[in-house]
Amino acid sequence: MTMVQTKPESPNTDADDQGADLRLAAITKRFGGFLAVDNLDLEIPAASFFALLGPSGCGKTTTLRMIAGLEQPTSGSMSIGGKDITGTSAHERPVNTVFQNYALFPHMSVLDNVAFGLKRRKIRDHQAKAKQALELVELGHLSARRPAQLSGGQQQRVALARAIVNEPALLLLDEPLGALDMKLRRQMQGELKRIQTDIGLTFVHVTHDQEEAMTMADTVAVMNQGQVEQLGAPRELYELPRTAFVANFLGKSNLVAGEIIEDRGDAVVISAGGNRLAVRKDRSTTHQGKALIGIRPEKLRMMWPADAPADGSNILRGRVLDSSFTGVSTEYLVEVAGIGPVGVFSQNHGQQLAAPGDDVVLTWDTAHAFGLDGDEDTQAGAREAEAAAT
């Protein structure tokens, strides 16, 4: 991990914690018999924007609460900047949280809310610093108000100011935009990202919205049932999912089950319903036996049978079942013999559109396919993605 030096003139008393890595080692949390977080190892580099993405109930909030010290792990340890913090209480940790429903103190003015943490740590100039933080979120003019007199979006900014004013080693955000409407949400996404870049704090952002995670975060960890399925840069996760869950939860994927029948050296060929589909070895988690081959709908090229290449691999012949035109693109569902329905996402270049009943040929670049373990469920994560989108 690289240590990124942030704001050397930082007035934070816990200067050592500034720009410190968070490390979770074998963290497990049980509620009675229920395993909410399962042997989780996680390393979050300093000054990064880290997203924990996963369906509802996968253990994101529990993980965040354990980092904040609001919940103690059943087993495992955690450290910030090499300093062990396992077992310490929330008020002793250099960590601040933006709560899902903001949890602003209703009996205090906006300014007092923001100054609360500074006062508890006996920081000088707490009023001035709190004012400054409110300016940063563009709410300086409302500092005398009570939280109840603010709109949802404004309350959200106050909650953010109240946390960042403390310059914590780690800022935790639990679905901070969940209660906002779509337009405000997109706007706040950009703003959060800007603030994070400006002040250089480490953000750990919990969300079930994959688009939000991908647009904002440097690193995304996809969580499922208390475990991290895969972790990486958004592009990396999207282009090369390593589990069926990630392939389906993060965007859409066509997953086809088959058997590896040929080793070409740098690639293997999978036979599925009589079709030969190639995948590069470095893009496949398995190189023999049963396998799933995955291909994103937008990576598929759809053409008329007359234009199709002669026989080879990566060619699927099918018939259009359904099409929906959205303007910039058209989404097709193509029935392929021996495989089933395949989703295709075709950008509008002005080409002639296929209609249901038309025979078409699908093809793609081998470099765009990915291979997964054959005993995985092709539908894993699809239902969760659907639920998260609504």
Place this chain on the structure above:
Amino acid sequence: MRRRIGPWLVPAFGGLAFLFLLVPIAYVFAFSFNDAGRTNLSWRGFTLDNWRNPCGAPAVCESLANSLQISSIVTVIATILGTAIAIGLVRLRFKFNATANMLIFLPLATPEVVLGASLLAQFLNIGVDLGVGTIIIAHSMFCISFVVVAVKARVASLDPKLEEAAADLYASPIQAFWRVTFPLLLPGIVAAALLAFAMSFDDFIITNFNSGNVDTFPKFIYVAATRGIPAQANVIGSAMFIIALLIVIGGQILSNRRAKMLAAR
């Protein structure tokens, strides 16, 4: 017909009900100005003497002082313990939580004569001298229940996330309590304290069993009633009523002004 009477019905009955409530109070107030002499039953002419000298009648002010002292101490004890119990009952998950919740209602549901008599039996059993101390113990017992019930509702409506936010913002548990929990519970605690004071000040039955020869104000009035209540008792009663009224009106004005101030910002 119905349409014409309808709009009048509610105000008319409301007015009658108010009249019904206020007549005895008006009576007490009016007779505090009675030039009463020995019994204050019939009107004998207007005087301000009773108000000038409220302690004029023997033992009126002594019993009042006893009552004020007892009720104040009881209010403090019951409010502190009751608030702590209310928070515990709502926040802590322990084995007999449900049972404890029900037991706390018992003193409210038990007839006062039964409570008073059984307490007396206990005091006699362990050989405690009856007096101010035993009254305070007896009153605290049932006032705690009132406080618990009143404060519990407030605690239940308090978002536990707020205390977590306080802890997250470097407040120790004690700081979180005094800076966040307590201010948010305060309106409920104040209401509970006023209720406890009124209940204690007003109590006659339980007091009568457990007071020995100490006179509280209600006990004094009860005893005096057989001989004729002095007009000074009316003065004190009226004064209490006016003070209570002022507190209520003051509270209203204060909260109105605060609401206006907030709206103006």
